[in-house]
Amino acid sequence: MTESHTEVALDSPWSGGGSPYAMGSKKLGMWLFIISDVMTFTALLMAYSYSRVSNPDWPAHVFPIFPAVIFSTTMTVVLLASSLTMVMAVAAAHRGARGAAVKWLLATMAGGLIFCGLHATEWFHLIEEGVRLFSNPWGSPLFGAAFFGITGLHMTHVMCGVIYLGVIAWGYGTSRFKDEDVEVSGLYWHFVDLVWMFVFPMIYLMSVKYS
């Protein structure tokens, strides 16, 4: 093969010379993971909706304005704020400002921890009211499993995200990681935020207790 043929081959996106999506493999991999996780949460929310509609004794109005709705709304705003700090971290990393990027990453982690703290408090409120995985005082026992299963899986994602961002902050701050790594971790964090945008209305707002 001549030199010119080699260059043509490398220039061709479908010949291994470039990237058809114009992005690195880490970022594309994270997008594919996110899509697979979208399917997981969609299936869970679909199962939740199916159970709710098909059970005449489903506890449909269980969340009072305080603490449940106030707490969950605050959690939503905190998670959205942490997404904004994550955007700032990615922007700082893009500029090469390592110190600023690490500070924004730490702020994002703080948002995640506040979210988990508020959520755990909300869980304890429900547990005090007698809600368990397979029983509750109001109706269908599936409610507890569905509620703790979906919100618990989401909280696990948030905790994993906090640890992930911690590793990225350490690695980027010590020049072990590149700015692409910060951006890829940002994709994960925004996805966790995105999932909550569906969990919050479907689990909490569809079940508010009218005064």
Added chain:
Amino acid sequence: MDTHEEVATSYGTHHGGSVKLFMAVWSSLVAITLAEVYLAYLHFPAVTMLLMLIGLSVLKAGLIMAYFMHLRFEKFTLFLTLIPATVFCIGMMTVIFPDSLRLFEVRIHH
């Protein structure tokens, strides 16, 4: 010519948007969230409420993906690869949903 790794690395830092834009998106997301909470107390029928809340959530998800996740600034091929197939799969999952209404009828009559 750049090596494959250099090309991929430079693509990896693809970025777009400004702080002002991101603040505007964030403000919109918070405003939609508060609107959802307000709607939740308006005593709409469950199906109407569900459609309204899911519609607003899809809007929020679109804003997050487009601006925070930079999908709007990526090559359109990425959108075409990921989103239509995902929407199709989610649509296929809803196929089982009408059965929940049948089960509800069966249960209240037994």
